[in-house]
Amino acid sequence: MLNLTAQTTIRELQEGPPALMQVLSSTGIFRDGDDASLTIGQLCLSWGLNPGILLMMLRPANVVKAAPPLDIGPFLRMPLPDFVTHIEEVYHAGLRGQLPRLQALTAEAAGAAPDDPRLAELRDGVGQLAEELIAHLAHEEEALFPMIRGLAAGTVVATRCGSAVGGPIACMENDHALAERALLRFRELTDDYSAPSGAGAMLDLLREFDRDLREHMYKENEALFPRAVEAQREAAQRQQAGAVPSRPAQFA
Ligand SMILES: [Fe+2]
Numbered sequence: 001m002l003n004l005t006a007q008t009t010i011r012e013l014q015e016g017p018p019a020l021m022q023v024l025s026s027t028g029i030f031r032d033g034d035d036a037s038l039t040i041g042q043l044c045l046s047w048g049l050n051p052g053i054l055l056m057m058l059r060p061a062n063v064v065k066a067a068p069p070l071d072i073g074p075f076l077r078m079p080l081p082d083f084v085t086h087i088e089e090v091y092h093a094g095l096r097g098q099l100p101r102l103q104a105l106t107a108e109a110a111g112a113a114p115d116d117p118r119l120a121e122l123r124d125g126v127g128q129l130a131e132e133l134i135a136h137l138a139h140e141e142e143a144l145f146p147m148i149r150g151l152a153a154g155t156v157v158a159t160r161c162g163s164a165v166g167g168p169i170a171c172m173e174n175d176h177a178l179a180e181r182a183l184l185r186f187r188e189l190t191d192d193y194s195a196p197s198g199a200g201a202m203l204d205l206l207r208e209f210d211r212d213l214r215e216h217m218y219k220e221n222e223a224l225f226p227r228a229v230e231a232q233r234e235a236a237q238r239q240q241a242g243a244v245p246s247r248p249a250q251f252a
């Protein structure tokens with residue numbers, strides 16, 4: 001993990017966690033072969049950008065990744081509209097079923113042991129994460145996913161987040177990093193989902209929730225989002241070349 005500041009050089013980014021360079025490349029302000037001795041501050045200055053925004057985008061990528069939870073290969077090949085539908089039908093619907101049950105079970109466990117501060121923190125942490133995730137799902141379904149479906153169909157879709165996928169993706173990656181931190185805390189509070197031993201149903205559901213959410217975020221971070229950025233870049237190139245007639249914006 002790097003100490004990221006405006007003084008960090010691109011070479012240091014190249015030697016840090018690989019996701020850092022993926023994020024930087026997705027912005028289009030640095031390409032292979034460009035001067036890697038520049039600092040983030042110098043690079044942003046040359047493009048008239050605020051380095052604070054780039055640092056915010058880089059922060060979630062500044063982590064050493066754990067072993068991948070699944071083989072991402074099939075999701076790099078699946079047609080983008082099918083991939084988005086898969087995420088909605090499997091993971092978004094799944095979360096909407098798990099969250100109320102998880103809130104009820106953690107509240108029950110905390111109520112049964114009022115002197116246990118760990119269970120109170122778990123109940124509150126699950127409540128807060130549930131609220132954040134419900135807003136996150138809506139943000140993806142109402143803004144980012146319609147844009148991705150539009151890109152796949154060659155149509156510009158303007159949403160409440162504009163019509164470029166980079167902005168909402170940076171927000172979504174930031175939410176994912178916060179959710180990952182919350183999962184780590186849930187593990188600590190339950191001794192790796194083993195305590196209290198009497199709360200078997202809660203621990204089983206926590207394990208299932210943790211696994212599903214990690215898979216969900218991994219598929220989005222490692223396959224859906226980079227593919228959406230690439231689709232946007234290709235669409236812009238096609239439009240510049242005049243290969244695709246510009247279409248009126250559709251509002252999602
Ligand atoms: Fe999602």
Ligand SMILES: [Fe+2]
Pocket residue numbers: 136140172176217220
């Ligand atoms: Fe997400």
